Structures are given as C-alpha cells and as structure tokens.
Amino acid sequence: MFPYIVRRIFVMFLMLTLLSIVVFLLFNAVPTDPARLTCGKSCTPEVIAANRIRLGLDQPLLTQYLEWIKGFFVGRTYGTGSATFECSRPCLGYSFRSGEEVTTLIVNAVPVTMYLALGAFTLWMVVGISAGIVAAKHQGKWQDRTIMGIALVGYSLPVFFVGLLLLIFAIVRWNVLPYPDYEPPFEDPVAFFQTMLLPWVTLAILYSAYYARLTRSQILETMGEDYIRTARAKGLSERVVFRKHAFRAGLTPIVTSAGLDLAGLLGGAIITEYIFSLPGLGRVAIGAVTDYDLPTITAAVLVSAVFIIIANLVVDILYVAIDPRVRIT
Amino acid sequence: MGANVATVIEPVVGRTLRQIAWSRLRKDRVAIGSMIILVFITFIAIFGPLISNWIGVNPYDFNTELLSDAGSLPLGAFGGVSLAHPLGVEPLTGRDILARLLYGTRISLLIAVSATIITVLLGTVVGVISGYSRGRTDTILSRFMDITLAFPLLLVIIAMSPVIEQRLQTFGLPPGNPSRITTLILVLSVFGWPYLARLIRGQVISLREREFVEAAISIGSSNRRILFRELLPNLWAPILIYATIAMPALIGAEAALAYLGISVVPPTPTWGSMLQESVGYFTVDPFYFFVPLTMLLAVVLSFNLLGDALRDALDPKSGRH
Numbered sequence: 001m002f003p004y005i006v007r008r009i010f011v012m013f014l015m016l017t018l019l020s021i022v023v024f025l026l027f028n029a030v031p032t033d034p035a036r037l038t039c040g041k042s043c044t045p046e047v048i049a050a051n052r053i054r055l056g057l058d059q060p061l062l063t064q065y066l067e068w069i070k071g072f073f074v075g076r077t078y079g080t081g082s083a084t085f086e087c088s089r090p091c092l093g094y095s096f097r098s099g100e101e102v103t104t105l106i107v108n109a110v111p112v113t114m115y116l117a118l119g120a121f122t123l124w125m126v127v128g129i130s131a132g133i134v135a136a137k138h139q140g141k142w143q144d145r146t147i148m149g150i151a152l153v154g155y156s157l158p159v160f161f162v163g164l165l166l167l168i169f170a171i172v173r174w175n176v177l178p179y180p181d182y183e184p185p186f187e188d189p190v191a192f193f194q195t196m197l198l199p200w201v202t203l204a205i206l207y208s209a210y211y212a213r214l215t216r217s218q219i220l221e222t223m224g225e226d227y228i229r230t231a232r233a234k235g236l237s238e239r240v241v242f243r244k245h246a247f248r249a250g251l252t253p254i255v256t257s258a259g260l261d262l263a264g265l266l267g268g269a270i271i272t273e274y275i276f277s278l279p280g281l282g283r284v285a286i287g288a289v290t291d292y293d294l295p296t297i298t299a300a301v302l303v304s305a306v307f308i309i310i311a312n313l314v315v316d317i318l319y320v321a322i323d324p325r326v327r328i329t
Numbered sequence: 330m331g332a333n334v335a336t337v338i339e340p341v342v343g344r345t346l347r348q349i350a351w352s353r354l355r356k357d358r359v360a361i362g363s364m365i366i367l368v369f370i371t372f373i374a375i376f377g378p379l380i381s382n383w384i385g386v387n388p389y390d391f392n393t394e395l396l397s398d399a400g401s402l403p404l405g406a407f408g409g410v411s412l413a414h415p416l417g418v419e420p421l422t423g424r425d426i427l428a429r430l431l432y433g434t435r436i437s438l439l440i441a442v443s444a445t446i447i448t449v450l451l452g453t454v455v456g457v458i459s460g461y462s463r464g465r466t467d468t469i470l471s472r473f474m475d476i477t478l479a480f481p482l483l484l485v486i487i488a489m490s491p492v493i494e495q496r497l498q499t500f501g502l503p504p505g506n507p508s509r510i511t512t513l514i515l516v517l518s519v520f521g522w523p524y525l526a527r528l529i530r531g532q533v534i535s536l537r538e539r540e541f542v543e544a545a546i547s548i549g550s551s552n553r554r555i556l557f558r559e560l561l562p563n564l565w566a567p568i569l570i571y572a573t574i575a576m577p578a579l580i581g582a583e584a585a586l587a588y589l590g591i592s593v594v595p596p597t598p599t600w601g602s603m604l605q606e607s608v609g610y611f612t613v614d615p616f617y618f619f620v621p622l623t624m625l626l627a628v629v630l631s632f633n634l635l636g637d638a639l640r641d642a643l644d645p646k647s648g649r650h
Binding site: 015018019022026027152153155156157158159160161164168172173264267270271274282285286289297300301304305308309312 | 472475476478479480481483484485487488489577581584585588589604608611612622625626629630633634637
C-alpha cells in the first residue's frame with residue numbers, strides 16, 4: 001500500500017508540472033500581445049513598452065514560465081532599478097485589471113466556493129444516495145418509477161434554468177429570501193445561510209438526480225452477483241446482505257464520481273456563482289476572462305485543475321481502502 | 330425506467346448482439362417514443378426554412394405593431410399567439426418565435442451533432458491506439474487524457490473561444506457566424522473526447538487479450554486489420570451509448586455557454602440564445618421562455634431515455650435475472 005501511495009504522489013507531481021506548463025502556454029502564448037492587455041484604454045505605446053519590460057513579458061516564454069514558477073515558490077521581484085516591486089510567495093502575478101495580487105484574489109474567492117461546494121455536496125449525497133437506495137429496494141414498483149422519473153427530469157434540466165427559476169420565484173416573486181449578498185459565515189451566519197440556500201439547492205437538484213440514478217444502477221448490479229445469492233443462502237438477514245455485501249461493493253464508483261464532482265465544484269461552480277452573484281472562484285475566473293486578465297485566468301484555471309488532480313489521487317487511494325478486491329500492481 | 334424485456338422462448342437461433350439489441354429496443358415503448366420525437370425534431374431541423382416559408386413566418390422580421398406601446402410586450406394571450414404567429418412573438422422586437430425556434434433548432438443541432446461526431450471519432454481513435462499499443466504510446470496518451478480531464482472545462486472553453494475564433498479567421502474562415510459556429514463545435518468537442526477515449530481504452534485492453542485477437546495475430550493479420558476488423562466491431566455498443574449521452578450534454582453546454590454570453594452572432598437564433606434572451610422576460614412573458622425550454626427539454630429527455638434503453642438493450646446481462 002505504502003509504495004503505491006508514494007508512486008501515485010510522484011505521478012501527481014509530474015502531472016502538476018505538466019499541467020502548469022500547459023496552462024501557462026495556453027494563456028500566455030496568445031496571438032495578442034499580453035503587454036497590450038495590461039493597461040486597457042489608457043494604453044500608449046510607451047506604457048505598453050514599459051509594462052512589457054516591468055512584467056518581464058519581453059523575455060522568452062521559457063524564462064517567463066520559470067519566473068512564474070519561481071514566484072510561486074520563493075516570490076519574485078518585478079521591474080529593475082528604482083521601479084522594482086516585490087511580490088512575496090506564493091506569487092501568481094498581478095491582476096492586469098485591478099493591479100491586486102492574484103494570490104489575494106484567489107485566496108479570497110476559495111472559501112466562498114468551498115462553502116458552496118461542501119454544502120451542496122452534503123445535500124446531494126444524502127438525498128441522491130438515499131433516493132437511489134429506496135428506488136433500488138423497490139425496483140419496478142411505484143416508488144422506483146416516481147424517483148427515477150423525477151431524477152431523469154432533474155438530470156435533464158439545464159443548470160442555469162434551475163438556478164434562475166429558484167432566483168425568480170423565491171426571491172423576486174415571493175420574497176421568501178432576500179437578494180443574495182454574500183457574508184462570511186462567522187460574521188453573519190443568518191445572511192450566509194439565506195444567501196447560500198438557493199445555490200446549494202440548485203446544485204443539489206442536478207447532482208442528486210445523477211447520484212440517485214448511479215446508486216440505483218450500482219446496487220441493482222451488485223444485487224445480481226453470485227456472492228449475494230451465497231450470502232442469502234447462508235441465511236444472512238436481508239439487512240446484513242444489503243448493508244455489508246451489496247451496498248459496500250456498489251460504493252466504489254459512487255466514491256469515484258463523488259470525489260471528482262466535488263473537486264470539479266471546488267474549482268468554481270461558474271453558472272451557479274454567476275446567477276447568485278457569489279464572489280467565488282468561478283466568478284473571479286469569468287470576470288478575468290471578460291477582461292482578458294491573463295494572470296488571473298491562468299491562476300484560476302490552474303487552481304481548479306490542481307483540485308481535480310488531487311481529488312484523483314484521493315479517490316484512487318480510497319478505492320483501495322474501500323474495495324479489498326482492488327489489487328495494487 | 331429501463332427496458333422491460335421479456336424473455337422470448339423460441340427455438341435457439343444464433344443471433345448477433347445487434348439483432349438482440351434491436352429486438353429488445355423494438356419492444357421498448359419509451360425507446361420507440363423517444364426515437365419518434367428525435368426523428369421528428371431532426372426533420373424540423375433539416376426542413377426548418379422550408380417549413381417557416383410555408384407557414385409564412387420569418388425569424389428576422391420585426392413586427393412592432395404587435396407589441397404594446399408601454400413595455401413593448403406582445404399583445405394578446407400567451408405572448409401574442411395568433412394564426413399568423415402560432416407560437417407568439419418576441420417582446421421588444423415582435424419577431425416570430427416559431428420561425429426563430431425552427432432556425433434555432435437547426436443551428437443547435439448542427440453544433441451538437443458535429444461536436445458529437447468529432448468527439449466520438451477522436452475518442453475512439455485515441456482510445457483504441459492507447460489501449461492496443463502497450464508501453465510508451467499508451468502512457469503518453471493516458472497522461473494526455475488525464476490532463477485534459479483535469480481542466481475546468483467550461484472555464485477553458487470561455488477563455489479560449491475568442492482566441493480560437495481569431496485563429497480560424499486567420500485561416501480564412503469568414504468572420505461572423507461561420508467562424509463562431511466552428512469555434513463552438515471545436516471547443517465543445519476538444520474537451521469531450523477523453524471520457525470516451527478512457528472508456529474505449531479499457532475495453533480494448535480487455536479485448537486484446539481475447540482468443541480471437543490472438544488468433545488473428547497468429548495467422549499474421551496486420552495491425553490495421555486487427556484494429557478495424559477485430560476490435561472496432563466489438564466497440565460499437567459503448568460508442569453508441571456514449572453518443573446518446575454526449576448529445577444532450579452538448580445541447581446543455583451550448584445553452585449554458587449562451588447564458589454566459591458565448592453564442593452565435595445575433596440575430597441568428599439557437600436554443601441557448603433564445604433561452605438567454607427570454608429569461609429576462611420570464612416574469613412578464615413566461616410563454617416566450619417556455620417555448621425554447623420545452624424544445625430543449627424534449628430533445629434532452631428523449632436522448633437520455635433512449636440512452637437508458639440502449640444501455641439496457643445492449644447489456645448482455647440484462648433480461649436474464
């Protein structure tokens with residue numbers, strides 16, 4: 001087990017390195033001149049030229065990449081002579097738009113996205129998996145049909161439709177909740193819950209539908225296995241058969257999906273954040289894209305991708321822990 | 330939700346998986362219903378301009394005389410439904426909704442179908458190569474898939490779209506919708522393929538150890554023959570299932586991108602852009618919003634139902650317990 005984890009971690013670092021190169025090239029080897037994106041309307045040729053040198057954009061791409069990586073681990077100094085300014089580690093550069101440190105932007109946005117993702121995750125895992133179990137236990141009966149019917153519709157609805165509908169009805173029409181205005185949970189818990197409730201529900205509706213379908217099909221598949229028949233034949237109660245044999249074996253693909261979906265959301269639930277004006281990573285990223293704020297886009301994409309790569313590792317390790325049949329090679 | 334497959338007792342005749350699957354599908358009323366809806370909508374998409382000509386509606390003409398003076402909302406019930414405009418007219422412009430829906434269907438389906446085809450081709454080719462060739466090629470391709478899968482899809486699409494569109498124009502595509510639609514198709518397909526490639530790779534890895542492949546190798550078949558004649562025929566079931574899942578996902582993605590402002594150039598309609606335009610009028614003219622939504626949901630639901638039915642029909646284990 002231990003060598004396996006070590007090897008996986010090594011592969012993960014390899015992937016992270018590759019990924020950082022790809023992300024960097026994707027957004028910095030653009031056909032437009034990055035220096036021209038730094039000053040917007042106030043751009044004069046002199047400002048562009050000065051910014052190009054100050055931000056190191058005149059260097060070859062490889063040097064720029066190495067500087068960027070170095071900035072993250074040890075910090076970097078921009079400019080030369082009297083006009084230098086320090087960007088302490090972990091430095092991801094300065095926003096072309098606001099001039100703020102990208103690290104600050106990201107660090108401020110991550111908790112919002114994290115609360116959104118974790119809340120929705122808890123909700124959908126509970127609802128989705130229980131619905132799936134109920135449906136599987138009553139296969140073919142009305143409970144199954146109802147749950148699967150609802151799940152199919154929920155699964156087919158576009159995200160923005162669910163979000164907008166909740167927004168329009170609960171907030172605009174019926175005034176059940178105030179307009180979303182994000183407050184950190186420890187400063188104003190009431191406002192926090194009022195703001196987060198609809199985004200959580202929005203995401204949970206879509207994912208619950210998917211997890212209900214997944215759980216049901218997984219359980220039905222394992223219930224058809226020979227070892228379930230064996231367990232029943234040796235006189236175990238249906239409860240034990242279900243809990244210890246069917247559910248646990250059917251759990252593996254659910255864990256995989258759950259890990260990856262959670263990681264995907266941690267990287268920013270763009271549409272949900274956009275609809276409910278939550279200042280999370282997705283929102284930061286979309287803002288950066290509209291403004292062509294290259295350092296921020298690069299950092300946002302990288303952070304999202306890092307979440308997914310780490311989740312991949314965690315999921316693979318959990319696999320081994322949950323399912324003893326998985327042999328490490 | 331799945332297929333209710335009855336085991337038919339008849340003299341044992343050898344049947345291929347294709348025949349078995351088709352006989353199961355034919356008995357599945359949900360699957361047949363979905364197929365009828367999909368064929369009907371494809372028909373609408375192909376003959377959209379002819380149909381709207383025949384009804385006498387046009388997606389681009391303004392009919393401001395049909396709107397109220399205050400607020401420019403359509404006059405009459407259900408967003409101005411009348412004989413001349415069977416699904417009503419848009420607020421603000423008075424353009425005919427039916428005509429826009431017909432034209433929009435064409436473009437939305439064009440984008441989704443093209444992206445699905447590219448995804449399937451790319452995913453199959455990469456998956457087969459990666460699964461069949463052991464060693465370095467497989468490692469490189471697998472890592473490549475992993476990295477592509479790690480990208481926040483929607484974000485990269487939004488960020489890359491303008492860049493790709495510029496590039497396409499330097500290659501000589503006319504600006505405006507031709508390059509915009511090509512961009513949408515490309516970005517949607519480039520990031521969808523690794524899922525299929527992984528699936529196919531797994532299948533190929535287990536298939537390549539089977540006796541029939543060994544037999545083909547031992548009689549000296551070329552790699553090409555083994556790939557196309559021995560492996561590919563065994564892969565069409567997962568490919569087909571994947572395609573029916575990819576279609577609704579891509580239709581949804583097009584709508585989501587349109588909501589975020591990345592869509593065709595106005596005034597050309599797609600389902601996504603119609604939804605995006607109509608959502609602002611939801612409280613005053615809900616009918617306008619429900620028209621494209623119903624269409625989108627009908628197609629997405631049909632594809633999902635058909636996908637479920639196909640999976641049941643193609644599963645050799647189903648119908649035996």
